[in-house]
Amino acid sequence: MTETVQSVHASLDLRPGQLFIDGQWLDWDGPRFDQINPNTQQVMGSFPEAGERGVNEAVAAARKAFDEGPWPRMAAQDRKRILQRFIERIYDAEEEIAKLQTLDNGIPYHLSRNTRVSAKATADVMDSYAGWADKITGETYPQFTAASNMQYMSFREPVGVVAAILAWNAPLLMFANKVGPALAAGCTVVVKPSEYTNLSVTRLARIVAESDLPPGVFNLVTGAGATGSALSAHPGVDKVTFTGSPQTGRSILLASGGNMKRLSLELGGKSAGIVFPDTRSLAATATQLMGLCSTFLSGQVCSTPSRALVHRSLLDEFVHHAAEQVKKVKFGNPFESTTTSAPIISRRQVERILGYVESGQQEGATLQFGGDRPGGDLAEGNWINPALFTNVSNQFRVAREEIFGPVLCVIPFDTEEEAVRIANDSEYGLAGCVFTTDVTRALRVARAIRSGSIGINGYASVPNAPMGGVKSSGIGREGGWPSIEAFTELKTVNFNLDA
Template sequence: MEDLIMEARAELGLRPGRIFIGGRWMDWDGPRFDQVHPANNRVMTCFADVGERGVDQAVAAARKAFDEGPWPRMPAQDRKRIIQRFIERIYTAEELLAKLQTLDNGIPYTLSLATRVSPKAAADVFDHFAGWIDKINGETYPRFSSTSNMDYMSIREPVGVVGAILAWNAPLIMFALKVGAALACGCTVVVKPSEYANLAVMKMAEILAESELPPGVFNVISGGASTGASLSSHRGVDKISFTGSATTGERILAASGTNMKRLSLELGGKSAAIVFPDVHSIASTANSLMGLCSSFLSGQVCSTPTRALVHRSVFDEFVHHAVLQAQSVKLGDPFDPTTTSAPIISKGQLNRILGYVESGKREGARLVCGGRQPGGTLANGNWMEPALFVDVKREISIFREEIFGPVLCAIPFDREEEAVRMANDSEYGLAGCIYTTDVRRAFRVARAVRSGSIGINGYASVPNAPMGGVKRSGIGREGGWSSIEAFTELKTIDFNMDV
């Protein structure tokens, strides 16, 4: 397995990463860090850890480009043409970007190339936001009173300098959602990828750097937690768009008060799927829900339903098929087309997930399958067999806390109201699913579950629909017109018609 990963590394000629500030690539003269591959913990290359000094330089370039440059004031047609040409370049580099993403986070290459995290999906996001550029408008308002001859209108203006801090699990889509919306609205951007996944983002930056963007409109830096903290607290930044853990989101929220930054925070989740006995197929439902935890990114997606609330009359059947699905996954070389699942992103996260497996058993839940580290050729990587728990009480940690790994809890219920109470018994509220063929019940339960989005007989996100959470799952929405609102400020203009 290591040979194929290292062959891909050699084929792509990975070099120490640079940073892009003020329209030019720079070699960093300060500290660096290694990026390792989670499938074998071998070093891929190294990147700059720019810290406060690098953040200051990047923000200064973005600030100058916004305050003095043409981008925020450029005609919509011109801005749109620049981004459209960038989209075509993404298609040209599609296979390369997918390989780099696989070398970032270990997602199987076939999935990196052809799923909702693919380069094509990222191009679709940019295309969607490019379509908004000449449609960002305000409103006019009817005269309110006869005592004054005042007319009113509103316009939307770019929010300013944006700090975009990306998650490691879907770097291409995260880049597109944040950078695409910001550029469409006329903002300038400083991007910081996750320290675990820089390769695909840096290639996207190279492609964008070849476009006709004025210097300083787009900047990309790299680094760890201290670099992210410096960017999120910088007084020259007007908005932070962050995807990641709730704990980090809380720190960003506290730091934003220094200059009242605008925030888009997509944070953690503990999503519930409610399975009613009238579903079309218990087997396919179990395969789908267990598959979201065991395949693809191995449950390392914040919207993944990790609590399956299943009607008691079909509970045993559901568990049977979920076990079969978990046992069917193939862990291994991410460039092997038969591999179904990604490794855990780091040793620290693997140990954290294994700790939850042990705490679940210790607190009385029953482990039906998985929850172990495989040996043999996988021993050097961050691999884990997907786990399924039953006999899960609502007060224990695996029911309540975000694990962010291949662990599914299955809990029976008897009444609809009971299922809704369990689904809402969480400090998170990002997503969820309802499985039923009763349309009235589907909409009734969807309205009752407190989450930012809810799927009925399936779940998927698309560029033109909003995505985000309630409660501890975040602030704001990404996607569609919601992103345009998030990256603009609304200004009201009053006209005195008597002058």
């Protein structure tokens, strides 16, 4: 018998949410909030609104653990062994964690368990970062002048107390990308999940809590915007790592000035997928671009190419194949293996996306299909039928602003230079992709696009390569050595050998 949101929720026997501070799970005597499942509108659980008081307690614990505790001073091998043990426990619990993520954000369970946002992938990412623990090195420098006998060397030291504020669309992966490098580098951490996705992150926190981490090294607070603001502005925090909206990112940037916090901000995108006439298969390309907006997380991914820049000669055929792809989309029970797509995370976001659909039509774009809500058995869920706009000017709101939903805008171009100009005419610069069989053109265009990463004939991210954006898409990179660098400070030591 196929499981449902209701049956899985009941089988997991979930307890009311708590805060984890200084090595202890704490019942909360302050305000609480309910988390709602976007498929069914069912309450998934009650969680503390930590607010300023809870944040103060968590940061104080992390501060003490960093300033006085053993973790930043621990031998790299010992730190790595502790990390490896709870990574193995994530692997052991991956099925349950995947179910919790599905209860959180509605992603189909088979995708929650078997894609780059799965618990298994989370453990893989954590493992990649843990491997850096004994490889974080400085440098020695040659003598610059004969006037003095000074030896110069540098050391990388942990940045301090880290506030890790997670997005809702991939809570497990966000956890790994922020907590993994922070702990590997020797930092202490206060984690705040999105108010929409507390179940899966709390389960990861319980695994961490049962590990050999010293008290205060890892702390968990829950809450909405006020809690996030208190955490990002706290004077006891040395670094904020955040994934979310540009508006919130700008607020964090302003708040960080109080104590010159270090920042890693991944703030969304309006990526372009550029389709040239010599693409290997137009059917496959159109299916991929439309599929990224209509399946998986239904376009609720920051790197999704939501602008399809299509050579004018291909427009009609591209739209045909995109329409064929959408016919395969199936909404419904996320624990049904045939379900292809996640619902929109909240009713508020549903209304926001529908507002963009209306705006596109008012500005003169042609809505080829979708952009409405299904009825019947799906009426209670936060569903929007995937939409495709043609006759889009790059100056329309639907082409300039991040919609974060199942909406693809098709913009025509005639020349390579025009395609590059349109792609770069955006306040964002996170990702993008180029579809062509001309290798020279592929590299030329990839280099010309102003973004943190570009895919050629496809796009994917991996934990050992950097990912991040330019312009309003953020500051810094996650992945590989650049991520480790972001959680360390560089100290230069001068040694007078004549003293």
